[in-house]
Amino acid sequence: VNAGDGMHEHPTQALLDALTIEDHKSEIGGRKIAIVGDITHSRVARSDALLLTKLQANVWICGPPTLIPIDFEQYGVQVTYDLREAIEGADVVMMLRTQLERQKEVFYPSVKEYFNLYGLDRKKLSLAKKDVIVMHPGPINRGVEIDPDVADGGFSVILEQVNNGVAVRMAILYLMMGPSEETTK
Amino acid sequence: MTILLKGGKVVDPSQGLCKRADLLIEKGKIAGLGKIQSKKSWRIFDVKGWVVAPGFIDMHVHLREPGREDKETIETGCRAAVAGGFTSVACMPNTTPVNDCEAISRFILEKAHDVNLANVFPVGAITKGSRGKELAEIGEMHKVGVVGISDDGMPVQNNQIMRRALEYAKIFGIPVLDHCEDLSLAAGGAMNEGSVSTELGLRGHNRAAEELHVARDVILSRLTGSPIHICHISTKESLNWVRRAKEEGLKVTCEVTPHHFGLSEEAVRTYDPNFKMNPPLRSQSDIDAILEGLCDGTIDCIATDHAPHTRIEKEVPYEAAANGVVGLESAVPLVWDLLVHKEVVSLPRTVELLSVNPNKILSLNRGTLAEGSVADVTVVDPNKEVVIDVSKFKSKGRNCPFNGWKLKGGPAMTLVRGRVVWNQ
Numbered sequence: 001v002n003a004g005d006g007m008h009e010h011p012t013q014a015l016l017d018a019l020t021i022e023d024h025k026s027e028i029g030g031r032k033i034a035i036v037g038d039i040t041h042s043r044v045a046r047s048d049a050l051l052l053t054k055l056q057a058n059v060w061i062c063g064p065p066t067l068i069p070i071d072f073e074q075y076g077v078q079v080t081y082d083l084r085e086a087i088e089g090a091d092v093v094m095m096l097r098t099q100l101e102r103q104k105e106v107f108y109p110s111v112k113e114y115f116n117l118y119g120l121d122r123k124k125l126s127l128a129k130k131d132v133i134v135m136h137p138g139p140i141n142r143g144v145e146i147d148p149d150v151a152d153g154g155f156s157v158i159l160e161q162v163n164n165g166v167a168v169r170m171a172i173l174y175l176m177m178g179p180s181e182e183t184t185k
Numbered sequence: 186m187t188i189l190l191k192g193g194k195v196v197d198p199s200q201g202l203c204k205r206a207d208l209l210i211e212k213g214k215i216a217g218l219g220k221i222q223s224k225k226s227w228r229i230f231d232v233k234g235w236v237v238a239p240g241f242i243d244m245h246v247h248l249r250e251p252g253r254e255d256k257e258t259i260e261t262g263c264r265a266a267v268a269g270g271f272t273s274v275a276c277m278p279n280t281t282p283v284n285d286c287e288a289i290s291r292f293i294l295e296k297a298h299d300v301n302l303a304n305v306f307p308v309g310a311i312t313k314g315s316r317g318k319e320l321a322e323i324g325e326m327h328k329v330g331v332v333g334i335s336d337d338g339m340p341v342q343n344n345q346i347m348r349r350a351l352e353y354a355k356i357f358g359i360p361v362l363d364h365c366e367d368l369s370l371a372a373g374g375a376m377n378e379g380s381v382s383t384e385l386g387l388r389g390h391n392r393a394a395e396e397l398h399v400a401r402d403v404i405l406s407r408l409t410g411s412p413i414h415i416c417h418i419s420t421k422e423s424l425n426w427v428r429r430a431k432e433e434g435l436k437v438t439c440e441v442t443p444h445h446f447g448l449s450e451e452a453v454r455t456y457d458p459n460f461k462m463n464p465p466l467r468s469q470s471d472i473d474a475i476l477e478g479l480c481d482g483t484i485d486c487i488a489t490d491h492a493p494h495t496r497i498e499k500e501v502p503y504e505a506a507a508n509g510v511v512g513l514e515s516a517v518p519l520v521w522d523l524l525v526h527k528e529v530v531s532l533p534r535t536v537e538l539l540s541v542n543p544n545k546i547l548s549l550n551r552g553t554l555a556e557g558s559v560a561d562v563t564v565v566d567p568n569k570e571v572v573i574d575v576s577k578f579k580s581k582g583r584n585c586p587f588n589g590w591k592l593k594g595g596p597a598m599t600l601v602r603g604r605v606v607w608n609q
Contacts, residue, residue, distance in 0.1 A: 065352040065409075081356045106349045109313070109320040117324050117356065 001176055004043050013137055014047035016168040018055060020161050021092055024133050029056035032129075034086040035077075036062045036118060037096030037145050038107075040069050044137045045096060049075040062086035063118060066107040067098075083118055090128040094135040095120050098145045111144055121147040125155065133157045187211045188603065189223050193232035193564065197239055198533040198541050199553035208237055210560040213603035218554060232564055235597055238536045239554050240272025240561030242543040243513060245337075245362075245416055245440060245488035248274070248305070251292060252281025257493040257581045259293065262513070263302035265491070265580035267607040269513040270596030272561035273304040273551055274491075275543075277337040278315065284331075285310035285321040291329050302606050304561070306332040306549060308362060311350045315339040318346070320353055327357040332547040335362035337416060338463075342368055344401060351411035360412040360438075360546060365398035365423070366464070375504045377450045377465045385453065387504060390465050392420045399423040403430040403437055412436035414546055417490045419445045419464040421474035428483045438546050440488040443519040444510060444586055446475045452586065458499050458506030459586045462492070476529050485542040489516045493582025511582035517563075518571040519587065521594025525567065539563075564598035566609075571595040 004010035021028055033052055039045045039061055049072075052059050059077040061068065062085075072079055080086050087093055098114060108114045115121075125132065134146075134155045142148045151158065188210040195206040195218065202218075209217035223229050248262040259276075266274050276293065278284035284293065290307050297305030309326035313319045315336040323334055334354055340363060341347045347361075354361050374390025376382050382389040399415055403426050406413045418424060418439040430437035444462065449469050452460045460466060478484040492509025499506050520539065524530045530538070540563070544552025551561055571592045575583040599607040 065355045066349050103319070106318075106320055106346050108353070109322045109324075113322045113324045 001172055006043065007041055008043055008046065010043040010047045012165070012169050012172060013044050014051040015172070016161060016164040017048055017094070017135065017137070018051055019164045019168055020135065020157055021133070023160070023164075024157065025091055028052065030058065031091040032058045032060065032089055033092040033094065034060045034062060034090045035094045035096065036083060036086060036120070038067045038098045038102060039063050039072060039096070040067045041099070042096050048094065049077050053077060060086040060090070064108055067102070083124060084127055087124055087127045090132055092133050092135060093120060093125065093128055095146045096137065097139060097141055100141070100144065115144060119145055119147065120150050122149055125150055135161055137161070187216070187227045188600070188605070189221060189227050189229045190232045190237055190562070190564065191223065191229055193235050193237035195237045195554065196532050196536045197554040198537045199239065200555055203533050208554065208562065210562070210600065210603045213560055215554050215556050215558050215560050218556065230598065232598070234568070236532065236565040236567060238563050238565065239540045239552050240599070240601065241270050241517065241539040241563045242273040242549065242551060243271045243489050243491065243516070244275040244486060244543040244547060246274045246276050246491040246513065247279065247493065247509070248276040249280060249493060250296065251289065255495050259296040259305065260300045261579060261581045262491070263297065263300045263305065265511070265513040265578060266303040267599040267601065268579045268596070269515070270517040270563045270565065270599055271303060271513060272563060272599060272601045273306060273549060275306045275308050275332060275547060277335060278308055278310040279338040283310050283315045284308070285313050285315065287322065287325040287329050290326045290331050294330055303601060304551070306330070306547060308333045308335050308337070310334065311336045311341055311361065312346065317341050317343055320350060323353060324357065327359060331359070332549065333360045333362050333414070335364065335416070337362065337364045340364045340366050340368070340398065344405070347401070348405050348409060351405055351409040351413065355409070355411050358548070360414045362414045362416055363398065363402050364416045365395045365402065367394045367397045370394040370397065374465070375461065376453045377467050379450065379468060381450045381453065385456070387453070390463070392422065392467065395420055395464050396422045396426070399426045403427070403435065406430065406435045406437050407433070410436070412438070415439035417442050417445065417464060417488065418484070419467050420471050424474050424478045424483055428478070431483065438485040439483070440486045441475050441479070441484050442488060442490045443512060443516045446472055446479070447519050447523055448586060453503070456503045458501065458503050459510060459584050459588070461503060461506050461508055462490070462510050463508040479524065479530050479538065484538070485546060487516065487520060487538045488543070489513055491580070493580055494584050496583065499584045509584065511578070511580050511585050513580060514578050515573050515585055515587045517565065518573065518592035518595040521565065521567055522592040526593055560600060560603035562600040563596060565594060566597040567594045569593070569595040569597065
């Protein structure tokens with residue numbers, strides 16, 4: 001079981017994200033899913049892109065070009081630097097954590113500018129579908145990538161992701177342990 | 186007010202035009218072009234024999250305000266611009282404080298709006314304070330109207346930061362403008378390093394300092410796919426890098442100043458600090474390469490690097506003097522005399538260099554006389570006898586290396602947004 005390795009992959013997160021989306025949207029195929037933020041340093045973005053495109057979702061990747069790795073299009077996703085384009089008509093908006101240290105590493109100039117360009121607030125979210133769900137793998141930096149109004153608001157399914165995480169990981173551990181003695185009898 | 190410019194030679198490469206025609210201006214816009222029957226109520230100017238062109242754009246000036254109003258103000262700089270035939274200027278961010286945030290960009294725009302002469306397009310800093318360490322709030326500046334970013338005069342030395350800046354500027358579709366200089370290599374240099382600097386006993390500023398950074402910028406433009414514009418290019422090898430980059434299809438552009446094709450390092454033999462600037466005056470072989478680059482399209486535009494200084498900073502020994510010369514009020518006569526009349530470049534190509542291309546590089550929505558466009562117009566009298574006289578300059582700067590030069594051709598009229606803002 002891979003429980004998330006560095007900037008590479010986080011498959012259990014991708015599975016719990018898919019489950020959460022399915023709970024709300026029944027069908028994942030054809031849905032517009034925007035994944036926004038620090039893509040470069042995110043193992044969640046890579047695993048989500050792999051799984052959600054496999055499930056035929058229309059995946060959009062958005063963030064500053066300084067935080068999107070070269071040729072991310074290889075995952076079969078659309079890349080944009082314009083948050084509005086990513087959110088417009090989206091069924092799902094998934095925000096990623098942006099660490100404050102990245103400012104010192106010259107990926108963006110300030111939290112204020114980052115939030116203005118890539119932070120999710122109610123106004124920007126209004127471009128999405130009326131029944132949009134907002135996701136975040138946590139931990140959240142309120143006021144950096146997401147406004148508290150949205151993180152804790154009616155469209156947010158962030159706590160459901162946490163619940164589903166427990167179920168998905170239990171299921172994976174169960175399957176990994178192989179068939180139990182009772183079932184083999 | 187409706188204005189008719191009658192009988193001029195309209196040179197507008199944006200429409201492939203170079204012919205005799207009348208130009209009608211109404212409500213600040215170009216309202217007609219061709220044979221136009223005049224009406225009594227119009228203000229009519231006979232411009233027969235003169236060139237009528239889309240307003241000239243100087244994409245590299247230092248207006249010094251805020252902070253160094255003793256050298257120049259936005260008002261005196263704009264007066265100099267329109268008197269020199271320029272309808273638009275892009276001002277560099279190395280003011281005091283540096284234009285690295287929305288508030289200062291807004292201040293410059295508001296001042297320029299009040300002055301109401303030339304259009305002023307501010308260039309924002311790449312890094313906070315142009316200290317080369319952290320990105321400036323480029324998005325905030327872009328929101329109020331910054332058209333490009335540059336750490337002109339304090340160029341970014343860290344290549345990783347330059348890469349990030351190029352990537353980050355992509356969000357806004359604005360170019361990075363780079364003053365190419367490796368500071369460690371150039372340190373202490375007062376003139377081009379070569380036989381003349383050896384003979385004069387002046388510390389040399391080697392061409393390699395520029396060429397290294399031009400090469401770096403070409404390579405980083407290839408990596409990021411972002412547009413980069415090389416400011417005041419001055420050497421043959423720098424031009425070779427730009428030429429190769431263009432052949433490869435990279436978004437690399439460059440500008441040259443009139444002093445870098447009008448003067449060589451030989452001028453420094455006078456020890457006159459008005460021949461001191463950065464990059465320094467180069468050799469004849471560089472001038473030949475620049476003239477070739479102006480012809481073959483390697484050089485996209487002519488910009489002045491107008492850099493006014495006080496007498497206190499210039500009337501001192503050569504090595505102690507500040508770098509930079511004023512250029513707004515001598516550029517057009519120099520271009521006409523040295524390039525047009527000597528048939529180095531054609532008339533349409535000249536207008537590309539002074540208007541069409543800088544407009545393209547900075548996306549200013551200017552550079553054309555097409556019907557419906559903003560009526561920024563420069564009228565040039567190609568046969569005007571001009572004597573450069575710094576005592577008559579509108580600029581506060583008197584540090585012009587061409588003082589006393591007799592030149593043929595110069596601006597006759599300047600119109601900004603349909604208003605005559607200067608008339609000889």
